[in-house]
Amino acid sequence: KNEVEQSPQNLTAQEGEFITINCSYSVGISALHWLQQHPGGGIVSLFMLSSGKKKHGRLIATINIQEKHSSLHITASHPRDSAVYICAVCAYGNKLVFGAGTILRVKS
Amino acid sequence: NAGVMQNPRHLVRRRGQEARLRCSPMKGHSHVYWYRQLPEEGLKFMVYLQKENIIDESGMPKERFSAEFPKEGPSILRIQQVVRGDSAAYFCASSSWAATHIGANVLTFGAGSRLTVL
Numbered sequence: 001k002n003e004v005e006q007s008p009q010n011l012t013a014q015e016g017e018f019i020t021i022n023c024s025y026s027v028g029i030s031a032l033h034w035l036q037q038h039p040g041g042g043i044v045s046l047f048m049l050s051s052g053k054k055k056h057g058r059l060i061a062t063i064n065i066q067e068k069h070s071s072l073h074i075t076a077s078h079p080r081d082s083a084v085y086i087c088a089v090c091a092y093g094n095k096l097v098f099g100a101g102t103i104l105r106v107k108s
Numbered sequence: 109n110a111g112v113m114q115n116p117r118h119l120v121r122r123r124g125q126e127a128r129l130r131c132s133p134m135k136g137h138s139h140v141y142w143y144r145q146l147p148e149e150g151l152k153f154m155v156y157l158q159k160e161n162i163i164d165e166s167g168m169p170k171e172r173f174s175a176e177f178p179k180e181g182p183s184i185l186r187i188q189q190v191v192r193g194d195s196a197a198y199f200c201a202s203s204s205w206a207a208t209h210i211g212a213n214v215l216t217f218g219a220g221s222r223l224t225v226l
């Protein structure tokens with residue numbers, strides 16, 4: 001079993017829909033990151049969380065440390081949100097352990 | 109502020125050649141991390157360096173791979189005698205000393221270097 005599990009693996013949504021991507025982890029962590037990767041492109045750090053909730057524009061990230069679970073929400077989704085969303089946890093010191101990613105496609 | 113600069117963006121090598129990938133961290137960042145993304149796979153940690161020191165290389169293959177972050181100049185990931193299985197995207201990220209030590213671990217990623225081994 002991977003230390004970081006994401007669901008779903010693939011997600012197709014219609015423009016305007018509310019989207020949720022989930023991340024569960026099995027190790028003790030100091031922080032959790034949500035990353036965005038566009039096809040052929042680099043990686044952008046969206047959020048770093050150690051507790052609670054953060055919001056940036058249409059993106060919201062939450063984390064429940066007791067349940068070892070985090071969610072990334074996208075409100076009013078848009079085709080430009082289409083990307084791979086990756087959950088990564090900071091465990092074992094400063095080393096990141098990554099989930100396999102969720103491929104999101106938003107159709108217009 | 110140019111962010112994390114990686115070069116080359118694309119590198120093609122024949123089996124047995126050497127590949128050198130460079131990473132210039134963000135201004136003010138003294139911590140560098142290298143990650144590898146194999147085709148159709150997720151990202152994997154390779155190595156964590158500070159200036160002139162390797163802090164954690166537990167993700168590095170034991171042979172042919174090495175990394176350095178000299179006092180002056182970029183961090184370099186070196187792959188000797190490349191094989192087809194080394195074909196991947198190699199990402200570098202950097203953070204500041206302060207962020208790392210308060211557990212903030214705010215990372216800035218480079219655009220990646222895509223290595224193709226023929």
